[in-house]
Amino acid sequence: MSDPKDFVAGIDSDQRRSPTRVVFVTRRTSAQVRVTQEDQVQTFPEVLFRAALAIELLTIALVLFSLFFNAPLEGIADPTHTPNPAKAPWYFLGLQELLHYFPPVVAGVLVPTLLIIALVVIPYFNINIEANGLFLKDHARRVRLFYITALGMLAFLLFFHVYVAVGPTVIVTLAMIVASYSTPDSPSRLRRYLALKPLAYWIMTWFLLELIVLTAVGTWFRGPGWSWVPPWRS
Amino acid sequence: MPLNAGQLIDKVRGSRVWRSVFRSGTGSSTLHRALAIQQNIFLHLFATKVRKRMVRFSATWFLGTLTFGTFLILVITGILLMLYYHPSVPQAYADMKDLQFVVSSGLFLRNLHRWSAQLMVFLVFAHMFKVFYRGAYRTPREFNWVIGVVLLLVTLLLSYTGYLLPWDQLAFWAITVGSNLSSSVPLVGGKIHFLLLGGNQVNANALLRFYVLHCVVLPLAAILFIAVHFWRIRKDGGLYVQQSEPIPKPPPAPESAATAKEGQ
Secondary structure (H helix, E strand, O other): OOOOOOOOOOOOOOOOOOOOOOOOOOOOOOOOOOOOOOOEEEHHHHHHHHHHHHHHHHHHHHHHHHHHOOOOOOOEOOOOOOOOOOOOOHHHHHHHHHHOOOOHHHHHHHHHHHHHHHHHHHHHOOOOOOOOOOOOOOHHHHHHHHHHHHHHHHHHHHHOOOHHHHHHHHHHHHHHHHHHOOOOOOOOHHHHHHHOOOHHHHHHHHHHHHHHHHHHHHHHOEOHHHOEOOHHHO | OOOOHHHHHHHHHHOHHHHHHOOOOOOOOHHHHHHHHHOOOOHHHOOOEEEHHHOOHHHHOOHHHHHHHHHHHHHHHHHHHHOOOOOOOOHHHHHHHHHHHOOOOHHHHHHHHHHHHHHHHHHHHHHHHHHHHHOOOOOOOHHHHHHHHHHHHHHHHHHHHHHHOOOEHHHHHHHHHHHHHHOOOOOOHHHHHHHHHOOOOOOHHHHHHHHHHHHHHHHHHHHHHHHHHHHHHHHOOOOOOOOOOOOOOOOOOHHHHHHHHHHO
């Protein structure tokens, strides 16, 4: 009984490499698998009918909207007469806004390409939106890195005069500063919420805010020569 | 003796013709309901059962469903619009005017197509962010996320190619601005620009190219990827449940089921 162990404890699910496995059930553990069974509903009819209802409500809303608001139609295309400003469709106006600050090869090619690559690789890089709060572990080092990154980003935006993108950066930075001073058992609900947010949350939220602000500015605040014109004066 | 509606439906569903089309049978048992999904070539993309808490509105906001809904509206209105549209210069613009003033409900049709298209782009983005914030992109759902990114691009391209078709000033210059960006790609930019437009600037060739892409190539790509996207939900283990969410109590044991139901 006192022989030295000649086995290695480990987890392996490769059936070809370790075809036989021994399960040790010690006194304090149990062989019972954790129950993950939960209530389910039948796709037909419960889920399909809900989906159909959602699509019907959507259709009604769109039909009503289409009855009251006409799609824009301007004069016939005229290559000799350039409107000022000439704007891309609204979902590209964030990029067109960047085009105002950076050369076309950066704003029109590099940024969209990098964005698509970034989106595609998200699930392959252990980016975990359900991870622990960013500042809960290794606090001092992470706070230092955060301040360097945030200040670097702000300096970059100010250097290229991208004042429009400064707003969202400042908002996210301030929220992250609050998060760095908060703990999950803070009495304030907001601070509890912020403290639990991982890095992935902060980056994506920053991207989402930039996307909204740049698109909104390009859509409503840009007039002739891409100058700043508030929507109520155009 | 006249039949009431319920009996009539049962009679139709029991008929030989109906049974030959829908092989899952006429019962309403759980098995029959599962078969109704599993035995249907379109519905078998989905799982036969869904976790109850994923049916709640807050779980998904129905964003994927609604995106698909806008796509359906766009296909139907798009086909109807094709009946009145010639992809040639300057007839394309004249057709817009005809839709506005001559064709019955033509204006409404175009409005519905246009606004649905705008909403679809918005919903695709919203769906993407919702999926990200829930963490539903992670293993084993990586590839379905990638298909989602492809569908985002297909949606943007569909919207972008459709933007040119009215051939008005708005269309012409929006496409000019957008396509000029492609010429700034290093080395091959000029070639890409020429390939996209079929010329050095937006002209009748570009209109025809965009029309073919908009009405044939991109919709087919969208349908293909949507099918894979739906099917992968089932293959990857159903709609994602957040790890942080507590698992609700398991269903009551059979002997206590009757009493539990009475209590509700």
